[in-house]
Amino acid sequence: MITIEQLKQSSNLIKKIRPAYQPILDFYAEVFLAQEKSKQNIVLPPLVIEPDLLRMKQKNEMPLIDQSEFLIDLKASEELFEEICDLAYDFAPKLSSTAQILKKMGQTDSFDLETLFSTILNNQSLTLQEMAEHLNVPEHEIIFFGYASIAPSIRVCSEQLEAYIKDTPKLKKGYCPICGNSPDMAFLDQDGKRHLKCCFCAHEWCVNRMGCVFCGNNEKENQHYFFSDEEKEYRVSLCDNCHNYIKLVDLRQMDRAFYPQLEQITTLHLDLQAREKGYTNAGTLTNDVSL
Ligand SMILES: [Zn+2]
Ligand SMILES: [Zn+2]
Known part of the structure; x- marks a missing residue:
């Protein structure tokens, strides 16, 4: 915390x-x-x-x-x-x-x-x-x-x-185990494990490293990502099966304390790029009021 x-x-x-x-x-x-x-x-x-x-x-x-x-x-x-x-x-x-x-x-x-x-x-x-x-x-x-x-x-x-x-087998699903809403961000922890953050209640849960978090598709030809060399801590995963995208923060590449909502706001340019490419994010809900 x-x-x-x-x-x-x-x-x-x-x-x-x-x-x-x-x-x-x-x-x-x-x-x-x-x-x-x-x-x-x-x-x-x-x-x-x-x-x-x-x-x-x-x-x-x-x-x-x-x-x-x-x-x-x-x-x-x-x-x-x-x-x-x-x-x-x-x-x-x-x-x-x-x-x-x-x-x-x-x-x-x-x-x-x-x-x-x-x-x-x-x-x-x-x-x-x-x-x-x-x-x-x-x-x-x-x-x-x-x-x-x-x-x-x-x-x-x-x-x-x-x-x-806490003690139940992890629900490796693309929706929040607490409230059922979609994730608005993913991150890789220090061990390279992938976690998702709920767009509504901010709960974080662990999922499989590979595949689309929204539709579960894991076919190579459907799963892509883009990133920029200047921002090596960020990546955007794109799915050509359900046309959703999700931003991913790699904590191993980051030298500041991780506050998901803060990273969410400072990656709005990535949302823009993903949307320009024709993808949407099911978890976009609340924190994207453009100023
Ligand atoms: Zn939730
Ligand atoms: Zn998908």
């Missing part, structure tokens, strides 16, 4: 080696710090899964819960929401008008943050669309502010749930 100090250091190092990302990182690093600090104060009752249900889920290789079942610390999330709005106002010019509108709304009765949070948890896209129209702000920006505010609660729940799958 990375400390707040290490997170600051990693972000400063990346700013030095990739100056183009400085403005984006000025904002996101502050958001990540605010999230980590908020996470330390979150209090939530444990999610309990009855033994019978647990056995049934494991037998059928099902995720432990549905994402709608995550618990949210409302007070902590509301405070973080306001803080992230302020950060956007100060550091993210393109988000600042939405931030102002949302912050003002958050302080009135007409806009209920609890509803926004639960709409995101329940993935009710129609309601989100209506909210965005009503407030006259882009939908993906509402989702960004809302999700960023509840992410620490979601992470606290998913860390607690990890105890249920």
Whole structure:
């Protein structure tokens, strides 16, 4: 687990080696710090899964819960929401008008943050669309502010749930064993083992080294990747069977502490390249608001 100090250091190092990302990182690093600090104060009752249900889920290789079942610390999330709005106002010019509108709304009765949070948890896209129209702000920006505010609660729940799958054979699947969402990033640890990170609850799990993480295809002619010599810690895996891509970080090539969300933001150029080549990523959800 990375400390707040290490997170600051990693972000400063990346700013030095990739100056183009400085403005984006000025904002996101502050958001990540605010999230980590908020996470330390979150209090939530444990999610309990009855033994019978647990056995049934494991037998059928099902995720432990549905994402709608995550618990949210409302007070902590509301405070973080306001803080992230302020950060956007100060550091993210393109988000600042939405931030102002949302912050003002958050302080009135007409806009209920609890509803926004639960709409995101329940993935009710129609309601989100209506909210965005009503407030006259882009939908993906509402989702960004809302999700960023509840992410620490979601992470606290998913860390607690990890105890249920600690001793079971690893589910070597391309979806999160906790909440069933897709991975948004892969990484190789110091032993060269491949892990995936959930786009929603940030749980990390180990999978086979080879093959597409989304469709399981492992045919040589379908599996490709690209990378650049200047960034030897990054690679992008492409699958011609399901046309998904995933970014892979090789921790053996990296000399800074690994904070996946930080690497996610500083590799947006790789997403762009992969999309230009015609690939998509099933796990792209929340952290890709372009500034
Ligand atoms: Zn998950
Ligand atoms: Zn595939």
